[in-house]
Amino acid sequence: MPPVSSVTVSESNGLTFLDVDNAFATARISLFGGHILSFAPKSDNKERLWVSPHAYLNGERPIRGGIPVCWPWFSDDHGREKGALPSHGFLRNQVWKLISSEETENGTTVTLSPSFTRAEGFENDCSVTMVIAIGETMDVSLITENTGVAAFDFNCALHTYFHVDNIQQTVIKGIEGEYKDKLDDWAVKPTPSPYTITGETDRIHLSPIKTAVVEVNGSGYTEVISQGNDSLVVWNPWQGAASISDMDPFGYKHMLCVETSLTQGKTLAPGDCHILRQTIVPV
Template sequence: MNDQSYQIEEKDGNRFVTVSNASASCRISLFGGHVLSFIPSHDNRDRLWVSPVAVLNGERPIRGGIPLCWPWFSDAHGKAKGELPSHGFLRTQMWNISEFNCDGTTSEMVLTPATTKGPGFSYACTVKLRLKIASKLTVSLETTSFEEQQAFTVNCALHTYFDVNNIADVTLEGLSGNYKDKLEDWAVKPAPTPYTFNGETDRIHQEAPQTLTIVARQSPYITIKSAGHDSIVVWNPWQSAASMSDMDAFGYKQMLCVETAVTNGTTLNPGDVHTLTQVIA
């Protein structure tokens, strides 16, 4: 392992990893296996948003960056709401660096969680978070079922918070078809044209394209490529941000979540591998 191309900082009971190369820099919290920042060298603009009042000491999931949702998404775990943690348990445990390589312009890191078993999920499998840090950031959440394990189903998501400077100036390009609106009891509605934002948004698009673009004034265009998904989730809390203790009341103006997700379940048979990938440029 070449450990000369990243640095580890210990603070408030958490460990933070900074990876730097000629192409970009990336900051990762080992609590949650959570990418906090990705800054390409060609424009020095962070693609990710983290709440200025996010809790980073491991007491609760981090608001912003790229939270990992697994083995379920939201409260879709077959239990009563609140009985098990929303979005699963990967985002609330410490992760370890298991592999690292860097050639000067591209860094590759593999992180593994302390455990893949928890309340509501006892299947034998491994999970790896693979990061490729170059002029683009590639994030892959890889689930591998053991050969002796019976088939099981997971939902998962890369719950990415993008920095958009001003949500009122944002257009999301590449989404069409219908979506399910969580705010209106999952009513099915057509995607807006153009896809702009003027209020609280919580939508699951199941016509899931491979490429999307966030177009925003005074910010670089952000291109998002997805693979291994069946859904794109679009979320902005708008006025509901005021009720969140880890988000400023007006923090919604600077962020937009565009999430690469599996919300209909993917079944892994013995020895199967599923990889959920998001590429950010």
């Protein structure tokens, strides 16, 4: 079935892209990785997502930036030695399929699914779909359903890279409580206030934070609403970006990851369904 009129299909370097253009916003989605690359609301025409200028857009490796899909584990939490299995799982390394598209008075909705959900490290019966609604806001739902007869555990995340004009003039509001500091041997620390980024940052905030605001230059910029999460991850590589092959050495100045995440383990019983949802709201 061809997509609706607000969705255009294009190909480049062997990858297939869906370009959405409706009355409310434009967006771009790569079927490789089920990966959202762009969301620009027409209310201000400001791009909300950041993609590295050195990102691999040829299928050789996961795309750096946008919204990578982490599933069925987060980072290297797969029970094997680090590097034994793909970091963040195997959905972001495969080609997804367009299942359906729809136009409503609120915008455009597309539904995608990966080619497979069973691979080394996760051999359970389940289905995964991603529903992306693009309008005045962008709503992304990652849906996992247990279609088998045995329960299984998994983690997942929407690893969103937000574009910011200047990381040194960026404040995150709405995050409270404690976090695990990956850069300090997983030490548990209190969330800073005000929450600014002044160096390399890799933190798992250990509560189901529902609303955070990325504020740039003293004014609201983007609201991040999360559902179905047990944590929120904040990441910026700072000058460590120079050692990342698909990232500009100074790219850290213009990006901030605020990730709607399930990192503490979710058990899904047969027949049950879990929805990890992130809504990006221009403010």
